Amino acid sequence: MLHFSSDYEKGACPEILNALLKANDSAFSGYGTDTITASAKSKIRKACNCPEADIYFLSGGTQTNSTVIATMLKPYEGVISAVTGHISVHEAGAVEYTGHKVLTVPEHNGKIDAIELKEYIENFYNDGNHEHMIYPGMVYISHPTEYGTLYSATELKAIYSVCEEYDIPLFIDGARLGYGLMSKDTDVSLEYLAKHCDVFYIGGTKVGALLGEAVVFPKNNAPKQFYTMIKQHGAMLAKGWITGIQFDTLFTDDLYFNLSSNAIEMAEILKSIIKKHGIKEFLLSPTNQQFVVIENSLLDKIKDKVTYSFWEKYDENSTVIRLATSWYTTKEDMEALDNIFDVTM
Amino acid sequence: MLHFSSDYEKGACPEILNALLKANDSAFSGYGTDTITASAKSKIRKACNCPEADIYFLSGGTQTNSTVIATMLKPYEGVISAVTGHISVHEAGAVEYTGHKVLTVPEHNGKIDAIELKEYIENFYNDGNHEHMIYPGMVYISHPTEYGTLYSATELKAIYSVCEEYDIPLFIDGARLGYGLMSKDTDVSLEYLAKHCDVFYIGGTKVGALLGEAVVFPKNNAPKQFYTMIKQHGAMLAKGWITGIQFDTLFTDDLYFNLSSNAIEMAEILKSIIKKHGIKEFLLSPTNQQFVVIENSLLDKIKDKVTYSFWEKYDENSTVIRLATSWYTTKEDMEALDNIFDVTM
Amino acid sequence: MLHFSSDYEKGACPEILNALLKANDSAFSGYGTDTITASAKSKIRKACNCPEADIYFLSGGTQTNSTVIATMLKPYEGVISAVTGHISVHEAGAVEYTGHKVLTVPEHNGKIDAIELKEYIENFYNDGNHEHMIYPGMVYISHPTEYGTLYSATELKAIYSVCEEYDIPLFIDGARLGYGLMSKDTDVSLEYLAKHCDVFYIGGTKVGALLGEAVVFPKNNAPKQFYTMIKQHGAMLAKGWITGIQFDTLFTDDLYFNLSSNAIEMAEILKSIIKKHGIKEFLLSPTNQQFVVIENSLLDKIKDKVTYSFWEKYDENSTVIRLATSWYTTKEDMEALDNIFDVTM
């Protein structure tokens, strides 16, 4: 079976498993107070060129999103997201569970637009009834988005300018950040991103780790007592070094970036396979996720040979599916996929 | 000054003030356990023809909406509302504050459509990822809607059928229920409405009371310990008889309906004035709220003579405003308004 | 029947009813933006000698407590209360419902002790695990307490000094504030109280109003967007002037204080009746609530003649009851009570 269903179908990269093995005989202080976790933070600060950054390690994306959003918003504030934003649709109402509304703006291939964002906020403040409404208190974007698309440096800067104008923090969900940073078609570096937002996270779960997301507050601007609120959200691991070790490894010798680059290279091959076979494109992204329209009869033929994600019904006879490459995708996988299409189409 | 800005610009109808005065020398047991509150419940049960109904008195619309919704939903459930629903827009996120998402469907002059509702729910259950999403757990409609429009008996029945099919309770916000029931253009009676939903409230604040909304669970189906949860929401008055007396009065000698009828009669005159003066119609409703487009220069001329509600900007030169009649609007008010338009237009 | 069960068994004082009647023909702008509400605030500012105070009118005690506490605490903070504090025991978990823990300290006739308070906070910060615990973020006291007892000026100052030392706001629940201020045995004036806390409320429901509590932030220190959060808590009346008029009346010609004085005078008579008849004292307070131990056989004899509050079982044969005087208690009531005891004991 070939695996293109998601980027989290396999465990950890070998370097991380080795590091966990190596550390297994040592004892550590709990709750992330250990020295390896400190080392990981130091390496991430360097990679972001944010020497003052506050960094925390959490376990997964939904947990990170709801903890960051709930602790940065006031009770009268909500978070602005694209209608397709992960927090708006696929996190089981985790943000609302903490008492906050997700305010939605239109999406364009998963992205929000700085001008529409500004209009949303302006309209809010111009509304005579706005004191009876939820205030925009944060902007959430994902980079890459849920569609694998990316903000350009100019677009990101424009969004952040709106945020700064209205004194609203910008939060970037980087569950797949590595795949965005290593795209052939991006001018956004980790340093640039860190300079143009108030908080973001570097996804580990989808980029080589067993689990773990690194939340970065670039300007030493974590909410007061964020540590206690992590605990309150049930998001603190007793053995905090488990995530610490993983990020320490990922940020040694550019491993995080190299793992990500592999997925990008395989995605480039994937796009050429899609084009070669004339598969109907739904959305080909500059990162590791590609969306295509496949006839249902063809899906029947390949479903025992390759995993994919159902995205949505396209019409009576065909379906939008997602094919994702990952840090563990190999050239042999790509050749095998090519062969499957050779045979079935 | 003429008052058409809303239906809550004046205190209580004389009958209610008299009843409060008359009761003022007597002592009552607290928290709604008194005999007048019991009498009010009994009269409402009779008016609804629901002899088994559970009835509770709360203070205002937002309070009632959030208390009912929060106590009837499970944590994994949200409430479906028109995008223009009051709970979705103008209640300061009160529903989300209780941990629940407001799920939105399209609006048609403020109303939702049974077929679109069914599609929304079907799509939810057909979505392979729906276990990562908020379940539809209640349907909220307002009758009259925020635009003064009304569901026909057929439309209401169709919506309730969808709710029954999926075992989802239907909640009807009746902040202006009287104005809906007394409309010239409705075939929905109080009894019919009570039979075609799981919970609704009869608005007092906007129909002759100082404050107060009567929540009706027609089938003896209030959530367990609803009384305690009213207290938990800060929604219980120590002097519960203050609302009890008001509803006891409103449901004596058809007062609630007569007060409502007055607003409807005045609204019919209002619509004829609008037509007589050729004022651009935005939405003329069958209840007490009428929406028209007025040139800004004309607004300047009338703003010191009549109160109105700004609704939204129409274009550079004109504005949508709401004119509302009420239980306290008089024929003299209508003549005076007619004169104002005579003079200014 | 004589009424000593509570201080909220009757409606409003005549002055308030007259003011409501007088205002009933006028129209007002909604949500507390009217001129009478502004006048009430101005009079309260003057009475407190706090010209910069922010003032808001809510409907009842539990609502006020949970709204003030929830909007002033950070997510990692809880509110310190006496174990017998109303918020700790009798508000149906309204504070916890907003996500915050009630942290308890010992009570002494309903009061907390400044030294014990300081020890609690010191112990918290000295605990090596305090980052895994809820931070003390507010101190809540009631004045009078649930037992009718009062803090002396020295005691209040000592508590406030602890709060200032740790930068924790002090919130005073004044549901029965008038009865405290008019006690024969107090050296705490309204002005002194306002100077020695960060927020308090002046109870109307129990001192002559139909409903209403005036929340005072003496130092112009209301939480940002408090208005919106009142709405979010379902605590905003559309007809805000209903509470505004009542407080405007209460703070005209010292009415609030005169009503309170009546209860105190009657309570002094009540205490003399208790002593005259040799009724076992449980706790005689300097305000309007008196607690006595009565044999169950005697209770049986008086229960059809006088209302009282069951407080707790004393032993197999007797019960602690509360007898409360109020703004509406008359000398004739006291004589009648005296007679009842003459006959039955």
Place this chain on the structure above:
Amino acid sequence: MLHFSSDYEKGACPEILNALLKANDSAFSGYGTDTITASAKSKIRKACNCPEADIYFLSGGTQTNSTVIATMLKPYEGVISAVTGHISVHEAGAVEYTGHKVLTVPEHNGKIDAIELKEYIENFYNDGNHEHMIYPGMVYISHPTEYGTLYSATELKAIYSVCEEYDIPLFIDGARLGYGLMSKDTDVSLEYLAKHCDVFYIGGTKVGALLGEAVVFPKNNAPKQFYTMIKQHGAMLAKGWITGIQFDTLFTDDLYFNLSSNAIEMAEILKSIIKKHGIKEFLLSPTNQQFVVIENSLLDKIKDKVTYSFWEKYDENSTVIRLATSWYTTKEDMEALDNIFDVTM
């Protein structure tokens, strides 16, 4: 350095690391839908002799406690705990954050008493004001407790009988369950425990796993849509098999029990060392945690040789510390500890 500070100072047992390594080349479906997770559940069902049990894997204790409690309580209910219960003190208000009050009963070496529990519940229902109070909706106990103590089979049965009488679920926090089950002084088996509660969890983090707790609903009685609510709490791992593999390993060849037994054996040696050296006992428990009183001057001498947990100040000159053995404690560790005391005392 010797490690007696806690039972979570080291990573995973070798068998778990091997299993993770072995599985690392395979692909798995996400969110716990994989076959190894299914195998782990099957093995746990067998070990508990609960063929119908619902089982879910979460990451840590606080997360598990708040998710289970929040999803099983109604809004008007709280959870009863010993005052020393972990949820009451050391989880940063995680339960209150979900809107629920922790109701406390006295502790006896960390345990609650069935008779006192029954009295608490009876008193609640006998209180005339109980509708203004939080209902007891669940009983929480830890086994072993925070002091390492254990309920006897008789005690557990008595508590469960009270729960059954009042139809209140019993939840057992088994963060250290293995150490309880393998104690020399227990008559409570895993099967017995599963039969005498409504939900419990089997702690992995403190018994050989990197992370992970197995929540068991023995009677197929998980709350409806528990899966979605795990997601909502941010408690769902994308790579669910990471916890699945660990529990599959722990419940193969009695590994969980054998690891636990090691800690117990080492604890027996620890207790003999304590006695041999005449160290003042604070509380010697039948499980892996022992509490002793040590002079501060002695603590200074050993602090660079052995880790321990500060528990509380005993008096001016001495301190209560906790020494914990674990699955990774060796006989050599015990000898070394003995030597340290030989030298320093």
